[in-house]
């Protein structure tokens with residue numbers, strides 16, 4: 001189909017997010033953008049325009065996966081979770097150290113990124129917040145979901161000075177998709193975090209950071225003890241007999257808030273003693289900082305779901321992410337939403353915002369993604385529930401509801417749009 005030729009998509013339901021849900025609705029797509037939205041009778045076009053009636057389908061804004069690590073998308077199943085976060089991190093380090101280097105690893109990384117992007121499109125995802133420890137020489141594939149690529153850095157031995165040159169080169173190459181991620185409080189020295197956040201402020205780039213993911217993290221950053229002390233001493237990352245040059249999550253929140261847009265990833269134990277002020281501090285900065293939760297990963301590594309109700313009660317924008325295939329079986333944000341709604345933590349309407357508009361805000365793509373509105377790119381997902389339904393919000397989350405098609409800027413990148 002030519003993208004220059006206007007197209008009408010009709011469906012039983014259109015759920016724009018941020019505007020009222022439309023029954024028997026249509027969208028007019030022109031040059032990759034939404035040109036008009038209406039109900040029942042088509043208007044504004046010419047008789048030559050193409051019309052596709054999707055029948056009993058639901059059209060949503062393309063879904064947003066606000067946090068993943070595509071570099072692990074080639075894993076068949078998650079790593080063992082024995083020992084919680086410290087045990088799992090030890091396995092990630094072992095996995096990375098066992099990888100070959102040079103061209104072989106470059107080819108593996110490129111293949112993993114392609115696999116992760118393709119799987120995301122199959123899951124209805126058109127925007128991704130990816131954490132990258134390396135940027136492939138040839139860049140990310142040009143056709144696929146919209147990207148926010150947070151260049152990640154970590155290190156306890158960085159005690160001052162300017163940022164390593166490769167960081168600046170990677171950020172230059174990433175252009176408009178760039179973001180920055182200090183990894184986590186127990187792995188990033190004060191000095192390295194300061195340098196990363198100064199760079200983010202200078203370039204006006206969004207930031208993201210894993211914070212308060214485990215009680216072991218809080219123990220390490222507030223007293224230097226616990227399982228991370230032993231792990232880092234074994235790995236040679238920091239000696240067991242010296243206090244690490246680190247900060248607790250509450251201090252990181254104040255530093256992240258110096259940048260115009262950022263997100264805290266997980267936040268499962270935010271506000272727990274001895275760092276009791278962290279959640280209140282995040283709430284004070286909710287105009288620029290949100291939270292991304294990854295429910296199935298948190299359940300695997302912490303044995304509980306993230307405290308989403310507390311974030312929502314504090315007025316914080318909450319997004320869903322899948323985390324990587326090293327801790328999750330797939331890259332489906334619908335799967336994450338089902339986990340939360342099925343456990344009674346949020347309503348279907350709240351879950352919908354968490355994987356569309358509020359997720360787009362968290363990755364600083366809210367002017368392009370996260371809702372269907374006139375003038376925006378036609379990033380869409382077409383869902384096909386398998387049986388009769390009356391409430392589209394419930395039908396979106398049914399496990400037998402299929403992703404029939406995923407469109408980015410009006411182009412079908414997965415499935416088909418056909419009259420049904």
Ligand SMILES: [Zn+2]
Pocket residue numbers: 067068069131210265323324
């Ligand atoms: Zn993560």
